[in-house]
Amino acid sequence: MPTPRIAILGAGLAGIAAAQTLRAAGCDTVVFEKSRSYGGRCATRNWDGDLVDHGAQYFTVGSSEFARAIRANAQLVVHPLEAPLLNQNGRPFPEKKRYYHREGNNCLARALAEGLEIRFETPVPPPQPLPGGWQVCEESFDRVLTTAPLPQSAALFGVPLDVPETYEPCLTLLVRYWGEWLGRTPDRYGLAHAPGGALRWSACENHKATRIQPGRTVMVLHAAADFSRRHWDGDPQEWGALLRAELEPAWGISSPHFDSHFSHRWLFSRLARPVEVPAFPEGVSYAGDAASDSRVESAWLNGATAAERLLAKLQAPQS
Numbered sequence: 001m002p003t004p005r006i007a008i009l010g011a012g013l014a015g016i017a018a019a020q021t022l023r024a025a026g027c028d029t030v031v032f033e034k035s036r037s038y039g040g041r042c043a044t045r046n047w048d049g050d051l052v053d054h055g056a057q058y059f060t061v062g063s064s065e066f067a068r069a070i071r072a073n074a075q076l077v078v079h080p081l082e083a084p085l086l087n088q089n090g091r092p093f094p095e096k097k098r099y100y101h102r103e104g105n106n107c108l109a110r111a112l113a114e115g116l117e118i119r120f121e122t123p124v125p126p127p128q129p130l131p132g133g134w135q136v137c138e139e140s141f142d143r144v145l146t147t148a149p150l151p152q153s154a155a156l157f158g159v160p161l162d163v164p165e166t167y168e169p170c171l172t173l174l175v176r177y178w179g180e181w182l183g184r185t186p187d188r189y190g191l192a193h194a195p196g197g198a199l200r201w202s203a204c205e206n207h208k209a210t211r212i213q214p215g216r217t218v219m220v221l222h223a224a225a226d227f228s229r230r231h232w233d234g235d236p237q238e239w240g241a242l243l244r245a246e247l248e249p250a251w252g253i254s255s256p257h258f259d260s261h262f263s264h265r266w267l268f269s270r271l272a273r274p275v276e277v278p279a280f281p282e283g284v285s286y287a288g289d290a291a292s293d294s295r296v297e298s299a300w301l302n303g304a305t306a307a308e309r310l311l312a313k314l315q316a317p318q319s
Contacts, residue, residue: 003026003027003028004022004027004028004142004143004314005027005028005029005030005133005140005141005142005143006019006022006027006028006029006030006141006142006143006144006145006310007029007030007032007127007134007136007139007141007143007144007145008022008029008030008031008032008144008145008146008147009031009032009124009136009144009145009146009147009148009153009156010031010032010033010040010146010147010148010288011031011033011035011037011038011039011040011109011113011118011120012038012039012040012041012042012109012147012299013039013040013042013108013109013112013296013299013300013303014040014147014287014288014289014299014300014302014303014306015031015033015040015145015147015287015303016031016038016109016112016113016116016300016303017069017112017299017300017301017302017303017304017307018145018147018287018303018304018306018307018310019031019113019116019303019307020069020112020113020115020116020304021303021304021307021308021311022145022307022310022311023115023116025307025311027311027314029116029117030117030118030119030139030141031113031116031117031118031119032118032119032122032124032136032137033118033119033120033121033122034121034122034123034124035120035121036120036121037106037110037120038106038109038110038113038118039055039105039106039108039109039110040055040109040147040299041055041056041266041269041294041296041299042055042056042059042105042106042108042109042296043055043056043105043106043264044104044105044106044107045174045262045264046104047174047176047218047262048176049213050176050205050211050212050213050216050218051103051104051205051208051211051212052174052205052211052212052218052220053100053104053105053205053208053220054172054174054220054262054264055105055106055266056105056295056296057100057105057190057201057203057220058081058098058099058100058105059098059099059100059105059108059295059296059297060096060097060098060099060295060296060297061097061099061297062297063297063301065300065301065304066297066300066301069112069300073111073112073114074101074107074108074111074112077101077102077103077107077111078099078100078101078102078108079099079100079101079102079208079209080097080098080099081098081099081100081189081207081208082207083186083187083188083189083204083207084187084188084189085098085188085189085190085191085192086188086190086191086192087192088192088193088194088195093192100208102208102209102210102211104211105296108296112300119137122137124136124137124156125137126156126157126158127144127156127157127284129281129283132283133283134283134284142283142314143283143284143285143310143314144283144284144285145284145285145286145287145306145307145310146280146284146285146286146287146288147286147287147288147299147303148288149166149167149268149288149289149290150166150167150275150277150286150288150290151166151167151268152268153280153286153288154278157280157281157284159278159279159280159281160278161278165272166271166272166273166275166290167267167268167269167270167271167272168225168228168269168270168271168272169225169228169229169232169265169266169267169268169269170200170222170223170225170228170265170266170269170270171222171223171227171228171231171232171239171243171263171264171265171266172220172221172222172223172263172264172265172266173220173221173223173236173240173243173244173261173262173263173264174218174219174220174221174261174262174263174264175218175219175220175221175240175244175247175258175260175261176216176217176218176219176258176259176260176261177216177217177218177219177253177257177258177259178215178216178217178257178259179215179216179217179257180206180214180215180216180217181206181217182217182251182252182253182254182257183248183251183252183253183254184251184252185204185206185207185217185219185251185253188204189203189204189207190202190203190204191203191250191251193224193246193250195224196224197224197227197246198223198224198227198239198242198243198245198246199221199222199223199224199227199243199246199247199250200222200223200224200225201221201222202219202220202221202222202247202250202251203219203220204217204218204219204251205218205219205220206218216259217253217257219247219251219253221243221244221247222269223239223243225269225272227239227242228269232265236261236263240261240263244258244261269294270289270293270294271289271290271293271294275290277290285306285309285310286306287302287303287305287306287307288302289302
């Protein structure tokens with residue numbers, strides 16, 4: 001049997017896990033990624049010398065499969081977050097080990113992608129069906145596995161999707177203050193804010209060793225979904241000021257310490273509700289977060305599971 005050639009759409013954790021699973025089984029895999037880097041929501045920005053995770057702030061390692069991948073590729077640079085995460089009442093969330101990559105959470109994806117063929121900055125036009133396969137970026141493949149958010153994946157293959165607001169948008173703000181460990185930052189890593197306000201989540205990146213330069217406190221703010229929808233096309237100076245107005249009293253940070261901010265928009269930040277994934281055309285598999293949830297570890301496991309299902313199909317006797 002000829003070596004199956006598989007196109008993977010997306011170099012997030014799901015795409016990387018799928019590609020590594022297929023590669024280990026002897027398939028020829030090519031990963032197409034429209035952006036310049038790995039990780040999807042595991043996004044990290046070098047902001048004037050500070051390394052800040054502005055996507056997934058941390059990840060858990062609860063499964064043996066994900067733990068093995070971490071040990072094999074990134075164990076020495078993965079560290080636990082020791083400071084607590086507090087709920088809207090100021091109480092710690094249930095005890096659970098949470099981790100971050102010392103060099104940025106996008107480097108977790110980079111480490112796990114070791115050995116893969118990944119083509120960055122390659123937007124994929126709608127793939128075209130071929131006899132027994134698909135054409136992707138003018139190349140022929142036996143199968144395609146897409147890990148893009150469900151609305152994007154469905155549009156790419158012409159699949160009807162009658163599920164409004166599948167994902168919640170999120171306006172994200174990185175905020176830098178002059179002075180180290182301001183306010184309550186030494187006592188907590190993250191804070192879930194009460195429903196109905198501008199903020200959903202905020203965190204202090206100083207808790208990640210070697211990331212933030214001396215003399216600075218850097219916060220990451222994720223806006224609530226309703227606030228993000230209302231201000232999506234607005235001026236970041238204006239909606240950023242509204243987010244800071246909730247952040248600073250919650251953390252006991254004095255506004256005169258404010259230095260600067262950087263804004264980012266996540267159109268598909270996380271699932272709004274569980275959805276049923278529609279059927280994709282023959283030869284196309286879906287492994288995005290709509291099949292599970294938006295957590296880092298879930299993305300990895302979902303990608304690996306989708307690849308195993310694809311391998312089972314490839315190895316099944318042809319009638």
